[in-house]
Amino acid sequence: MKKANLMVVGTSSGAGKSLFVTALCRIFYKDKYKVSPFKSQNMALNSYITKDGKEMGRAQVVQAEASGLEPEVEMNPILLKPSSMNKIQIIVCGKSIGNMSGVEYNQYKKNLIPILKETYSKIEAKNDIVIIEGAGSPAEINIKEEDISNFAMARIADAPVILVADIDRGGVFASIYGTIMLLKEKDRKRVKGIVINKFRGNREVLKPGFEIIENLTGVKTLGVIPYADIDIEDEDSLSEKYKSFKLNKNSKKIKVSVIKLKHISNVTDIDALSIHNDVEIQFVTERSQIGDEDLIIIPGSKNTIDDLKWLKESGIAEEIIKKARTKTIIFGICGGFQILGNKVKDPHHIEGDIEELNGLGLLDLETIMENEKTLVQYTGKLIAEEGLLKDLNNSEIKGYEIHQGLTEGNEKNLTSDNRTVLVNKNNIIATYLHGIFDNKDFTNNLLNEIRRRKGLEEVNSNISYEEYKIQEFDKLEKLVRENIDIEEIYKIIGLK
Numbered sequence: 420m421k422k423a424n425l426m427v428v429g430t431s432s433g434a435g436k437s438l439f440v441t442a443l444c445r446i447f448y449k450d451k452y453k454v455s456p457f458k459s460q461n462m463a464l465n466s467y468i469t470k471d472g473k474e475m476g477r478a479q480v481v482q483a484e485a486s487g488l489e490p491e492v493e494m495n496p497i498l499l500k501p502s503s504m505n506k507i508q509i510i511v512c513g514k515s516i517g518n519m520s521g522v523e524y525n526q527y528k529k530n531l532i533p534i535l536k537e538t539y540s541k542i543e544a545k546n547d548i549v550i551i552e553g554a555g556s557p558a559e560i561n562i563k564e565e566d567i568s569n570f571a572m573a574r575i576a577d578a579p580v581i582l583v584a585d586i587d588r589g590g591v592f593a594s595i596y597g598t599i600m601l602l603k604e605k606d607r608k609r610v611k612g613i614v615i616n617k618f619r620g621n622r623e624v625l626k627p628g629f630e631i632i633e634n635l636t637g638v639k640t641l642g643v644i645p646y647a648d649i650d651i652e653d654e655d656s657l658s659e660k661y662k663s664f665k666l667n668k669n670s671k672k673i674k675v676s677v678i679k680l681k682h683i684s685n686v687t688d689i690d691a692l693s694i695h696n697d698v699e700i701q702f703v704t705e706r707s708q709i710g711d712e713d714l715i716i717i718p719g720s721k722n723t724i725d726d727l728k729w730l731k732e733s734g735i736a737e738e739i740i741k742k743a744r745t746k747t748i749i750f751g752i753c754g755g756f757q758i759l760g761n762k763v764k765d766p767h768h769i770e771g772d773i774e775e776l777n778g779l780g781l782l783d784l785e786t787i788m789e790n791e792k793t794l795v796q797y798t799g800k801l802i803a804e805e806g807l808l809k810d811l812n813n814s815e816i817k818g819y820e821i822h823q824g825l826t827e828g829n830e831k832n833l834t835s836d837n838r839t840v841l842v843n844k845n846n847i848i849a850t851y852l853h854g855i856f857d858n859k860d861f862t863n864n865l866l867n868e869i870r871r872r873k874g875l876e877e878v879n880s881n882i883s884y885e886e887y888k889i890q891e892f893d894k895l896e897k898l899v900r901e902n903i904d905i906e907e908i909y910k911i912i913g914l915k
């Protein structure tokens with residue numbers, strides 16, 4: 420069969436490219452094609468570890484799931500993880516090649532073009548259709564020469580392009596026209612369709628605009644996607660759904676505060692908690708926001724020491740320590756786990772200038788930052804004869820680890836490993852496992868413990884996060900099929 424591909428670019432970042440790629444992946448998958456996502460370069464602190472221990476951006480993981488595929492690092496060969504004010508950790512084909520400043524990376528990145536060609540070819544060879552996602556805006560005329568994530572990639576893959584425009588920001592026709600006109604002529608020819616995203620209102624009023632845009636640019640509008648409440652993991656930003664939510668004192672629900680660290684990473688870990696109807700989640704940036712929550716989560720951090728410093732300076736650390744003496748459960752994940760210990764040491768300056776900082780001292784453990792990065796998909800057995808996790812004794816637990824810290828000390832590890840993966844002491848649970856709440860029994864057990872403490876009735880939610888995600892993919896598929904001319908997209912990619 421003929422190979423097909425398509426690139427999706429946006430008028431700006433946040434226009435909805437990722438979600439549109441996810442939708443197309445789902446549609447082609449449901450139409451029985453072998454389809455894969457591809458994004459040359461991601462800038463994100465939400466990453467994932469593949470089966471073979473390679474690190475990639477979560478956005479392509481979500482798209483791979485929508486395509487019914489196991490995520491592979493070739494789907495996202497370059498991942499940029501901002502680690503401090505002026506340094507970015509550069510991950511190429513799943514492994515860190517070190518830290519660079521933005522300026523250094525801009526000079527370096529042309530060296531990665533052969534890798535993009537190679538990884539793209541691998542993905543293309545295995546699939547019928549590849550949906551390539553761009554990054555940011557393709558019309559950044561000041562940096563066009565160094566671009567490796569938008570039209571340079573469309574040229575490498577020889578792909579037709581669809582432009583997604585965000586109408587919610589306003590100025591949609593100007594941004595479409597401006598984006599197309601600022602492209603090089605050879606690139607402009609690749610643009611075969613426009614998708615208008617996040618529309619609230621009556622689409623009839625937009626129609627005259629489509630004609631004018633088509634006359635001016637020669638590009639057709641393929642449809643308008645209405646604003647919709649579909650819960651699919653966000654690419655790299657903090658999900659909108661938590662952003663502005665504030666816990667209400669009088670609410671009877673399970674109240675969760677997630678500490679919004681400055682270098683927060685893998686915040687997607689909490690998504691699997693948020694699917695429970697009686698769970699409310701707020702992000703905390705100030706000590707005054709900590710009140711009567713049932714669960715405080717300290718999430719992952721790309722810079723544990725800097726975040727620990729901020730936690731202390733802001734007074735949030737003191738509030739957490741106070742809360743740990745009440746019945747509130749304190750839950751640390753990865754960087755958050757490290758923060759709960761006695762000390763974090765960084766003798767090789769992996770995170771910055773500070774060589775050592777005292778932690779919150781809630782766990783008798785110390786972390787040392789090593790050059791070696793632990794990258795594994797984890798499956799193990801819980802061994803917890805007592806404590807908060809005793810009902811889960813002997814059960815299987817899964818997750819993935821992404822850290823340079825090595826944590827040791829006097830707390831008992833509750834898995835069948837001879838290193839520290841998960842601990843529980845009184846009301847404190849801490850683990851290196853990202854995706855911990857994707858473990859259905861683990862999460863049901865934790866939430867029921869909280870419900871009992873609050874005098875609420877226990878609930879045994881049967882839906883797993885996996886099933887929930889599928890349900891949301893299918894909602895998205897339906898929405899996009901109903902509003903976008905999919906037949907026309909098949910023609911654009913040459914399959915009809």
Ligand SMILES: NC(=O)CC[C@H](N)C(=O)O
Nearest residue numbers: 719720753754822823824
């Ligand atoms: N993913 C994380 O939270 C990383 C934790 C910490 N910065 C480390 O590298 O060990």
